[in-house]
Amino acid sequence: MIQHATPSLTEVSQLANRISEEMGRVIEGKPRQIRMAVTVLLAEGHLLIEDVPGVGKTVLAKALGRAIQGDVKRIQFTPDLLPSDVTGVSVFNQSTREFEFKPGGIFAHIVLGDEINRASPKTQSALLEAMAESQVSVDGRTHRLVQPFMVIATQNPIEMEGTYPLPEAQRDRFMARITMGYPARQSEVAMLTHHAGGNQLAAVQPVTDAATIASAIQAVRAVYVAPVINDYIVSMVEATRQHPELRLGASPRASLHLMRASRVAAALAGRDYVIPEDVQTLAVEVLSHRLLPTVEAQVAHRDPSTIMSAIVSSIPTPERG
Structure with a gap:
């Protein structure tokens, strides 16, 4: 395994600026929100984004994952989502006559929990151990999550039909909460101009990798x-x-x-x-x-x-x- 040298704080600051600039290519006029997402990532935390549909919550999460060249998985929280869909499940292998663990959606560097308040409290609780201890326990066995690991969850505070309020224990696991808000007029016009061609995330280029982010996190601890x-x-x-x-x-x-x-x-x-x-x-x-x-x-x-x-x-x- 290649060991990355711990970067200086100047290098950490420069890295954060590059990540923010790349994310800014697809998220117009929201430097504060982008900075908070990068801050939470380097602080080993998780981010809750509460806002109305269509203001860029999902794009923010995907842009961050793409900028750090990390593994990004999306979990669409619905009322029929099971805890095992999040954490994983043990499956019996007929050829080896043994149980094998099949990882769930939580096993990624950036996990996008979309509309998290649409899942039942039981499924929401499947996130608690992962967010607090970076591990999941299935069938009496503990499985460590990849590092860095960050959950970015979104929820719509307006449309309450078919939703379950996040319990206090769940909300407390999130390091920060932000709202995106509607873009300024100039930013919205710029968005139409820049993204008329289709896939807007294609504009985001990787500027680092997960191992470098892990090293930056170590530097911040000092x-x-x-x-x-x-x-x-x-x-x-x-x-x-x-x-x-x-x-x-x-x-x-x-x-x-x-x-x-x-x-x-x-x-x-x-x-x-x-x-x-x-x-x-x-x-x-x-x-x-x-x-x-x-x-x-x-x-x-x-x-x-x-x-x-x-x-x-x-x-x-x-x-x-």
Whole structure:
């Protein structure tokens, strides 16, 4: 097996920029969303995309997989999808007289879970072990997933007929949630011009490979997080648990996810240490999807993202040492 040398943080930043540029060829006017997808990949997390149909959720996932030359598998979540379709199943081989494991759709570098809230809670739960531990257990045997491994799940928040809300344990496995939003007028016109020829993903060229991404992830782990930054992160998360407009705050896993994402933000800025601004710019995307507002907050049209933004503003920013 070829060992890849651990890249410098400058090289990691340059790599992230190349990936973002390639993805930008087919996703017009969404640099923030593209950057978040790359950040979550390098932070060893998973991404939830909630938005209406046709705004590029699936294209984002496929473009990322193509740019890193990784194995991409799509799982179309439907009410009749079985857990074994996701994780795999043991099949008896008549010739060898032994059971053989047939991997499911989860065995890929980038797994696109399309319309994840259309599957039953039992099938959704098949993702829990894979997302938390990068492995699946079938018939008493554990099977490791390929690295890097990232789940990008999409769901439509408007069309609720025939859907199952994601349980809190499932939502908590996602490092961040983003929305694509409708493109600006100029971006939509540019999209029509650039993609009139057919397959829009053909414009995305591989700029790296999965092994290099794995090495970049190792480099990001070395980014220094000072105790004062960890304390800042925990203060922010604790505030969600005590907020009067929230009946469920963020979990300890949320603290870990915010710290990992902040390390990537620092690395992409060319720093080997995290600053408070790294945490602030990511807090809403990383924390808000885990929060449940009270009934009173819902009546007042106070959504979790708005509440989270207010919390971020209320926490004193630590002084740089």
